[in-house]
Amino acid sequence: MTPIVSAAGLVKHYGGFTAVDGVSFDIAPGRCVGVLGPNGAGKTTTLRMILGMTPMTAGSLSVFGLPMPAAGRAIRRRIGVVPQADNLDPDFRVDENLEVHASYFGIDAATARARVPELLAFASLTERRHARTDTLSGGMKRRLTIARALINAPDLVMLDEPTTGLDPQARHVIWSRLSALRARGTTLLLTTHYMEEAERLCDELMIMDHGRILDRGSPRELIQRHVEPEVIEVRAGDTRRFAALAERHGCRLEAQGDSLYCYGHESAPLLDFLQQDPALVYLHRPAGLEDVFLRITGRDLRD
């Protein structure tokens, strides 16, 4: 089966800065692939290259088996895009935004008008169809942007941080819509730095940093590969004796501020010890993607 996206050795330089540093990957049809990475990792630049909005410095890229950038128009005809920053057209109402966007795909006005009610229903915006876009909440705008991305019945939908800046309610609605898209067989490529989002939605993850793909796999594979199954976070109290015990036990320890993170396999004896000292505040949990992410990309700030 032809991959939806096939990238080989993608490179993007901005002057002396390397935003994307030789990235290669394939995306199989019907998959939801997440690109995880800190700010400045090269996620957005990679998406823009797939769209042909950023010329690549080196490498080759084919989308739907067509070469980018030579077949840019034909490729974009089959892609839907949900950008990071809202770019709805404030000169138009909600329903008009969909109609006008359809016209950019060469979809005739009658066909577009016929598609609009279904898309508005999908985005739970039927009631607001005549509203001005600047009166919409952040969550509504994002839903409208997702509806807009579907106007051309795309085979691939690319979403750049689809839930950044949204409240939990809005985020859960977006997740349910993206799950519905996935169930229909639409290939999804999304960037995020929310681990929960990545874990819930994605079949496969690529962890990017400094313009490189550091690892790739399903959420479960990544967790198994990179971190021990259990984590104890000790958040308050004198951790010296606990740390000594944990080390004897073969745990891997990481300190961050006042917290101590203890990664290991058999936590029961350690928990017994912690329970005896009421001054020690701790959390015991299974290891997750966030632990993988921090392990691979480090704990340093990126801004």
Place this chain on the structure above:
Amino acid sequence: MRLMEADWTLPQPGWGALAVWRRNLRVWRKLIGPAVVLNFGEPTLYLLGLGFGLGAFIDTMSGMPYLAFLASGIIASSAMTTASFEGTYSVFTRMDVQRTYDAMLATPLTLDDILAGEMLWCATKAGFSAAAILAVAALLGVTGGWEALWALPVAFLIGLCFGGLALVVSAVSSNYDFFNYYFVLAVTPMLILCGVFYPIEGLPPAMQAAIQVLPLTHAVALARPLVAGLPVTDVALHVAVLVLYAGAGFYLALALARRRLLV
């Protein structure tokens, strides 16, 4: 230099330009009230105020009543200012502030299509404004006859010319204030110097020669006799100058906009 690094691939605009043009038309139709007031109100004030006010002192100019002289000049200058405003403030709003181009570039449209559509729209608005003035001038009885309608395609061409130049300014602008340079240093001097309000033959010879490189001089030279019903001279030259400015402006604007947006 950095300009050399821009993508100078020849423009290849496609049918998508018409989608951009239709988008702008659709917005314009929503705001048709203020647009009509602007298109009719302003030139009417100019024609009545200056035409009758100054016309009381000036009997004829270049062999025609001053009101006819002024009306034919204003058709050209209004096409210029209309296209210039659309190509700067409005285009910049869509290119930068509203990120409309970002949304368009994620569709089959290319930047070539987008700028071509914008330029066509600048020319269309120039045509609307010329039509309004022509209507007022006809009501005042200062047009030569039906041949005056030729002023409309001429206004469209003037709109292409100044739309292209304005797109260049938008493509290098970092904010709205930057447009002051263009209007004060280019648009207003042309309005004053290129024969809209008085015949350029009155200017010192060196200045007359210098303003031959300015597109508005040629725009006025085409529009005036057409509106007044007089024979037009040097049509090929005037049209060529306007076409050249339009084409060069579009190409340069496209290269600069690619450098700005496709990064």
